[in-house]
Amino acid sequence: xxxxxxxxxxxKEGDIEWNKIKIENYVKNKTSKGLDLxxxxxxxxxGYDFEVARNSLDELDFFSKISKxxxxxxxxxVSKKENGDYFDTLCIWDEEGIVLGEYKKIHLWGEERKFxxxxxxxxxxxxxxxxVGLLICADYGFAELSRELTLKGAEVIFNSSAxxxxxxxxxxxxxxxxxxxxxxxSVALNRGSSINKYCGSTGVYGPDGVVVxxxxxxGEDYLEVTLRKGEIESYRKVLPWLExxxxxxxxxxxx
Numbered sequence: 001x002x003x004x005x006x007x008x009x010x011x012k013e014g015d016i017e018w019n020k021i022k023i024e025n026y027v028k029n030k031t032s033k034g035l036d037l038x039x040x041x042x043x044x045x046x047g048y049d050f051e052v053a054r055n056s057l058d059e060l061d062f063f064s065k066i067s068k069x070x071x072x073x074x075x076x077x078v079s080k081k082e083n084g085d086y087f088d089t090l091c092i093w094d095e096e097g098i099v100l101g102e103y104k105k106i107h108l109w110g111e112e113r114k115f116x117x118x119x120x121x122x123x124x125x126x127x128x129x130x131x132v133g134l135l136i137c138a139d140y141g142f143a144e145l146s147r148e149l150t151l152k153g154a155e156v157i158f159n160s161s162a163x164x165x166x167x168x169x170x171x172x173x174x175x176x177x178x179x180x181x182x183x184x185x186s187v188a189l190n191r192g193s194s195i196n197k198y199c200g201s202t203g204v205y206g207p208d209g210v211v212v213x214x215x216x217x218x219g220e221d222y223l224e225v226t227l228r229k230g231e232i233e234s235y236r237k238v239l240p241w242l243e244x245x246x247x248x249x250x251x252x253x254x255x
Contacts, residue, residue: 014049042077068097101125103134133157168199180209192220
């Protein structure tokens with residue numbers, strides 16, 4: 001089993017200190033609940049204020065310190081500067097504050113292209129006996145990424161997001177179809193919003209595409225879910241889509 005906590009955080013754009021205080025309070029208050037992984041959404045420290053993000057260079061270090069301080073593994077979306085470029089990044093830290101893996105967002109949306117550089121690699125992390133795939137926001141719209149992670153063995157795929165207030169139904173639909181077509185868990189973690197900017201709608205969907213647990217509103221909230229490998233194995237026997245694949249045929253249509 002894998003016990004996860006999902007924070008649908010209402011991020012204050014550009015207010016780094018405010019966001020850090022809120023994040024650390026969640027870590028402090030939820031750690032005692034025996035969670036394997038506590039999760040935060042996309043760009044949860046600097047938000048979409050790119051001028052602030054340009055000088056927010058310690059976001060990975062911040063999570064490393066609080067992971068170790070509270071002995072809590074964390075997944076979170078951060079802004080990262082690397083070799084002069086900025087990346088919209090999703091990382092997992094273990095209880096010692098060590099980065100187990102980081103994924104740089106491949107499909108940049110709108111104004112993001114003016115600031116961030118697109119990533120080029122799919123990323124899967126071995127975490128507490130689970131194979132965990134990482135995606136960010138618009139990546140949900142590209143089935144190829146989730147399928148590639150699944151073929152590499154991913155049993156659960158986290159998508160850390162900031163979807164628009166009007167996109168709640170599409171967000172849930174993408175999460176469901178990515179889950180059922182790959183027959184693994186899809187974790188859709190979105191930003192909350194008190195000013196009607198993001199859709200919330202954080203949820204976890206099982207290998208049958210059915211909701212395990214979800215938040216049906218856009219405000220800040222929190223939920224906990226236990227994932228079970230047996231559910232994946234059982235449903236893949238019921239509907240063996242992955243075994244029925246015909247890549248020899250699909251490749252004929254490649255450009």
